[in-house]
Amino acid sequence: MELRITNPEENGFLKEIQWNQEEVKSWVAARVQDYKTIAYTADQAKDMKRDRADLNKLKAAFEDERKRLKKVCMEPYNRFEQQVKEITALIDEPIQLIDSQLSEIEERRKQLKQKEIEDLFGTIGFQDFITLERIMDPKWLNATVSLNKIEEQMKNLLFRVGTEVSTINSLPEFSFEALENYKKTLDLNMAIAEGQRLADIQKRKQQYEEEQKRIAEEKARQEAEELTAKQQEGDETVKEATPVNETVIVREEPVATDLIQLDFRVFGTREQIMALRNYMIENQIKFGKVE
Template sequence: METFELRISPIKTGEINIENYDEAKAYIMDKVETYKNAYYSEDQKGLAKDDRARLNKLKKAISDMRITKKKEYLEPFNDFEEKMKELAGLTDEALEQIDSQVKAFDEKRKAEKQKAIEELFSQIGFQNFVTLEKIQDPKWLNASTSMKSIEDQMKSKMYEIGNGVLTLSQLPEFGFEATEVFKETLDINKAISEAKRMSEIAKAKAEAEARRKAAEEARKAAEEARRKAEEERKAQERAAMAQAMTPPEDAQPAPVEESQPEPQKMVVKFEVELTTDDAAALREFFQSRNITFRAIK
């Protein structure tokens, strides 16, 4: 195999020294000690601003020098890095060409294996509601997964599905609905949860219906009680009215003076709505006028 070595010259470690580091540090520490213990009155606000500006200027000068020297120090490396990236990039076009072919080979292999998996699935004898899409593991298309392993997994899955259907068919209620969910999802836990959910709904519905019937019966009973009470009240009123309108047995017509001829009387039938007190008052009026009256039945 052909080899090629990229030769890189030895790295020469650069040095950047602060020639008067100790002097600079002593100067800055002296300023820091002076200013950190300084206290300003409100009248010295302008002086405080000036001192702050001087310290900021010193800090900025140090920072600017650091950035400048870092750029100078890294300049050789930046040039080296750009050249290395350029060399690496030269391989991209060839890599893409080879990679596309490798992927094509892999896709062809997967397509052939997928066809073999489909043929195997048709031979296993799965239940008619089971499709390959529902059970296939993406790892089956890996080159490292053998067809024998796939066959074993298919058979195991088929037995598992059969046991699931049997389990759901023995549920005390909603077994059919749970089985339908299982056929769709092949998830027995989800199927059992669905059966439980439907059972709870049915129970809640039955309880609600029982409460509705009880409320309806109570309403009808109360209505019947009100109706009977109303009929009793009306019967009592009619009895009291009849009693009030019935003249006493010992009532005698008022004597009529002989000198006056008895006026001609007529029979008038009428119906009025009265209270018991009104009926008693009417009876007294009739008696005072010597009017014969009787209740109409």
């Protein structure tokens, strides 16, 4: 069957719209030239608006004629286009039926290929945290990708995962946390970065705790010195006892035939120091402040 155009014939289509283009063009050019030379003043706003309206009216006249001729020229084509679409719609119906059957055949093929891939996955021996869904490449379902190729890619992945797990287990710190991250991402660099991040947090925590301990010790030392100073100011007798936090000087030398001298530091509460003072007085032990 041949599609034949009987009217118009091939050389019968409208090839040019003939009109007095040059005459109209010259007339319009001369007219707009007058407007180009007009120097309007601020009090001529009404004249400016009137001239603009005249020019827009002239332009609209040409545009209206252009649109009218376009509609006339397009009317036969639009009818022809609609007639052709009615015929192609008849052809589209069996095409769609064939496409539907082809889609069903392709879907059954993919389902069979999916089952073969699942069976192959079970023979590779992947780690427990590796599932087929995580490593499945949609391209594996293409008819052009063979099972041998898929098996090769699976084994390469198995080897890579094993190597990377060994690398993570060899980390000096936080290898467990890094491995847990790797199980979720299968990304070695990300897992190592996570392990390093946790290690840095632990170091900062340790530094913080050490600094807090140092601050607490310094505060305790200052409080002890302040307490000693207050005790010395409030009790002259306690001042004669060895004050808390004085420099330790330990020496032992004979003072008399049966006496020795021993300087030392005592830490205790006010009650304990008073009790020690009373003990030394009761036992006639001579004591005094260490200069």
